[in-house]
Amino acid sequence: MIYFDNSATTKPYPEVLQSFHQVAETYYGNPSSIHRFGSDSERLLNQSKKQAAQLLSIDPEEIIFTSGGTEGNNLAIKGIALQHQNRGKHIITSSIEHPSVLEACKALEGLGFEVTYLPVNEQGIIDISDLEKSIREDTILISVMHVNNELGSIQPIQQIGKIANRYPKLYFHVDYVQGLGKVPLDFHKSKIDLCTMSSHKIHGLKGTGILFVKKNTSLFPLMHGGSQETSYRAGTENLPGIVSMVKALRMTLEYQRSHLSSLKKMHEKIRRSLEEINGVVVNTPENSAPHILNFSMPGFKPEVVIHALGEHGVFISTKSACSSKDADESAILKACGADHERASSALRVSLSYFNTDEEVDTFLSTFRTVIDQLSEVMG
Amino acid sequence: MQYDHILIRYGEMSLKGKNRKHFVAKLYENVKSKLQSFPDIKIKRNRDRMYILLNGEDPQPVMDQIKDVFGIQSFSLAVKVNSTEEEINEGALFALTKPENVKTFKVSVRRVDKQFPVSSQDMNRVIGGHLLRNTEGYQVDVHQPDMEIMVEIRRDGTYITSEKVKGAGGLPVGTTGKSLLLLSGGIDSPVAGYLTMKRGVEIEAIHFHSPPYTSERSKQKVLELAQKLTRFGNKVRVHVVPFTKLQQSLYRQVPEHYGMTVMRRLMMRISERVADREGILSFTTGESLGQVASQTMESMNVINEVTNYPIIRPLISMDKLDIIELSKQIDTYEISIRPYEDCCTVFVPSQPKTRPTREKVNEVEAKVDFTQELEETLENIETLEFSEEHSEKENEFSDLL
Numbered sequence: 179m180i181y182f183d184n185s186a187t188t189k190p191y192p193e194v195l196q197s198f199h200q201v202a203e204t205y206y207g208n209p210s211s212i213h214r215f216g217s218d219s220e221r222l223l224n225q226s227k228k229q230a231a232q233l234l235s236i237d238p239e240e241i242i243f244t245s246g247g248t249e250g251n252n253l254a255i256k257g258i259a260l261q262h263q264n265r266g267k268h269i270i271t272s273s274i275e276h277p278s279v280l281e282a283c284k285a286l287e288g289l290g291f292e293v294t295y296l297p298v299n300e301q302g303i304i305d306i307s308d309l310e311k312s313i314r315e316d317t318i319l320i321s322v323m324h325v326n327n328e329l330g331s332i333q334p335i336q337q338i339g340k341i342a343n344r345y346p347k348l349y350f351h352v353d354y355v356q357g358l359g360k361v362p363l364d365f366h367k368s369k370i371d372l373c374t375m376s377s378h379k380i381h382g383l384k385g386t387g388i389l390f391v392k393k394n395t396s397l398f399p400l401m402h403g404g405s406q407e408t409s410y411r412a413g414t415e416n417l418p419g420i421v422s423m424v425k426a427l428r429m430t431l432e433y434q435r436s437h438l439s440s441l442k443k444m445h446e447k448i449r450r451s452l453e454e455i456n457g458v459v460v461n462t463p464e465n466s467a468p469h470i471l472n473f474s475m476p477g478f479k480p481e482v483v484i485h486a487l488g489e490h491g492v493f494i495s496t497k498s499a500c501s502s503k504d505a506d507e508s509a510i511l512k513a514c515g516a517d518h519e520r521a522s523s524a525l526r527v528s529l530s531y532f533n534t535d536e537e538v539d540t541f542l543s544t545f546r547t548v549i550d551q552l553s554e555v556m557g
Numbered sequence: 558m559q560y561d562h563i564l565i566r567y568g569e570m571s572l573k574g575k576n577r578k579h580f581v582a583k584l585y586e587n588v589k590s591k592l593q594s595f596p597d598i599k600i601k602r603n604r605d606r607m608y609i610l611l612n613g614e615d616p617q618p619v620m621d622q623i624k625d626v627f628g629i630q631s632f633s634l635a636v637k638v639n640s641t642e643e644e645i646n647e648g649a650l651f652a653l654t655k656p657e658n659v660k661t662f663k664v665s666v667r668r669v670d671k672q673f674p675v676s677s678q679d680m681n682r683v684i685g686g687h688l689l690r691n692t693e694g695y696q697v698d699v700h701q702p703d704m705e706i707m708v709e710i711r712r713d714g715t716y717i718t719s720e721k722v723k724g725a726g727g728l729p730v731g732t733t734g735k736s737l738l739l740l741s742g743g744i745d746s747p748v749a750g751y752l753t754m755k756r757g758v759e760i761e762a763i764h765f766h767s768p769p770y771t772s773e774r775s776k777q778k779v780l781e782l783a784q785k786l787t788r789f790g791n792k793v794r795v796h797v798v799p800f801t802k803l804q805q806s807l808y809r810q811v812p813e814h815y816g817m818t819v820m821r822r823l824m825m826r827i828s829e830r831v832a833d834r835e836g837i838l839s840f841t842t843g844e845s846l847g848q849v850a851s852q853t854m855e856s857m858n859v860i861n862e863v864t865n866y867p868i869i870r871p872l873i874s875m876d877k878l879d880i881i882e883l884s885k886q887i888d889t890y891e892i893s894i895r896p897y898e899d900c901c902t903v904f905v906p907s908q909p910k911t912r913p914t915r916e917k918v919n920e921v922e923a924k925v926d927f928t929q930e931l932e933e934t935l936e937n938i939e940t941l942e943f944s945e946e947h948s949e950k951e952n953e954f955s956d957l958l
Binding site: 201220221225226239421424 | 891
């Protein structure tokens with residue numbers, strides 16, 4: 179089997195599963211319990227936070243453990259909006275954000291907030307001067323993703339941060355779920371106040387994530403209850419999940435150091451080979467993230483291609499898994515100015531550090547075969 | 558051209574006549590240990606300066622480390638050039654134009670090597686002229702320059718430095734002996750330890766642990782505080798005293814409102830025995846006058862009666878808010894405020910004597926005998942050693958994380 183759907187989710191590292199099992203079995207004490215058994219869990223929790231902070235070059239107090247990307251984005255956006263609505267009720271985001279950002283913003287519109295959705299160019303990048311022009315007296319939050327989940331395009335986060343930093347009332351949130359472990363991002367240099375990360379995209383397990391919240395930034399919690407996560411996120415900590423996430427983070431950053439160039443090579447090879455195939459339009463712009471490649475097959479129904487590849491044990495996807503159940507058309511490609519044909523025939527290959535050259539070759543030959551077969555009927 | 562050196566200026570140790578050599582050697586040792594995670598750098602020292610040769614290492618992280626070393630008055634990034642007019646001019650130009658936001662400057666030449674043909678005064682003019690001719694928008698301002706470019710012409714070369722960064726000051730840890738810090742886990746004692754270290758003192762800590770009245774977490778807290786202190790002194794040993802038995806018999810036999818005073822006196826006696834065993838000549842405490850019942854003038858008088866060792870009390874005249882400020886600076890505050898019981902808070906009587914007298918306490922103590930428990934306690938002291946973490950250290954959870 180060839181798994182090329184790593185932007186949807188990744189296969190957990192065996193070491194991560196082992197840690198999960200070990201922690202779930204041994205450290206089931208509640209970190210808040212005062213007995214020694216609880217204190218052992220608490221120490222492990224603190225050590226996990228400390229290590230995560232070291233790996234991300236931030237302070238342990240700046241980490242909130244969450245249940246994943248969707249919660250991180252919701253907590254960042256609603257948390258800032260609700261907490262700081264007295265300062266203003268205007269939010270700026272882009273039109274190609276993940277649904278957990280867009281829908282959170284839409285929900286806030288229902289509560290009387292105003293949201294500006296910045297357009298993107300055909301490369302999927304916002305225009306910095308558009309952003310500057312949209313900032314108003316009552317703008318409290320800019321939320322822009324780093325790597326786009328469907329296209330792989332990378333927003334100019336550092337430039338956005340620089341602008342946001344000029345307005346003391348303004349918070350800057352970045353959805354870093356797709357970029358983590360693939361495209362480095364310096365939170366401090368980029369003047370980021372909040373940053374969402376997710377464990378299962380980096381070979382950890384579902385149900386865990388990190389929200390970076392810069393010191394002295396206050397949020398309105400989504401979950402009220404105990405004082406876990408400095409009261410920003412009540413609920414007994416998912417210690418096995420947290421420990422395995424931090425381990426996955428460490429391992430992924432190690433792979434990033436050692437395997438990034440081979441990932442880039444595979445990516446490049448797929449791009450070049452697909453470009454040679456008649457009828458394929460590559461949507462992912464050059465200089466994008468090294469693991470996502472989006473392309474369209476105008477005239478082909480993407481679902482059919484996916485199923486046909488699936489029969490050969492090759493797994494790729496259409497648009498992001500989170501919106502795959504909607505109609506065929508990709509809102510993101512549409513926002514990039516693609517016509518209906520192209521926007522409704524998009525496919526996405528997303529790689530991990532564990533994919534191999536052989537897999538790339540097999541995928542390419544399988545793909546050609548499948549297209550040949552299908553074009554007799556569809557093309 | 559790039560910065561290839563960090564020049565370190567010694568603090569007041571420069572004044573210490575005969576001891577200078579010993580001080581410099583200790584500082585060298587401390588700097589070296591502080592920078593052990595930078596394998597490529599080299600450290601050179603002479604009577605009044607130390608130089609860190611960066612050998613391509615990024616200067617910023619190195620400077621961040623140096624900031625914590627006591628005995629350093631200030632330091633600067635420097636370029637070393639050969640002592641020729643041409644190279645000196647070129648180096649000064651680099652020092653001026655490298656940083657952003659500099660508009661006005663001043664040149665200060667020190668000609669240590671009198672063999673160099675041009676006098677300091679003349680060299681000031683030569684360099685200043687060169688800088689003005691070769692740049693645009695810069696002006697000389699001898700009174701309040703944005704940057705003072707310091708040029709030291711020495712025999713082995715000329716050091717050109719920009720911005721002076723303030724060091725931690727004080728004296729190199731290990732040059733003025735050792736003190737036993739009574740470390741409770743609160744906000745004050747780590748700060749007291751830090752300030753004592755600043756005067757060149759090496760610290761060992763003693764902690765009184767009373768399970769089950771105090772939890773594992775409160776001991777853990779103290780150990781973490783000791784770990785934090787290693788940042789300023791490389792190594793910190795902690796003597797954990799199992800205090801339960803003593804405390805229990807104390808509270809059975811001593812009238813409640815004298816309990817705390819007698820307990821404090823016991824702590825002093827134990828500390829003296831430990832100090833004696835370890836060759837330590839003084840104690841350090843976080844006492845600050847008037848803070849709590851045990852820190853009234855009367856209490857101190859009575860508690861101090863049992864030892865004639867010097868007691869260093871760096872916080873004695875400080876306000877609580879200033880102490881808190883310092884504890885935040887040295888990164889111990891967050892640990893200190895964790896809400897676990899320590900051995901001093903568990904047995905606090907509802908009405909402690911804030912004005913005990915020596916006479917009365919001696920009378921109380923004459924009726925009891927703790928010798929056996931005391932000896933037993935001393936035998937069971939657990940000693941742990943902490944040293945500064947220079948990289949992701951192995952810890953008990955390494956296999957899981």
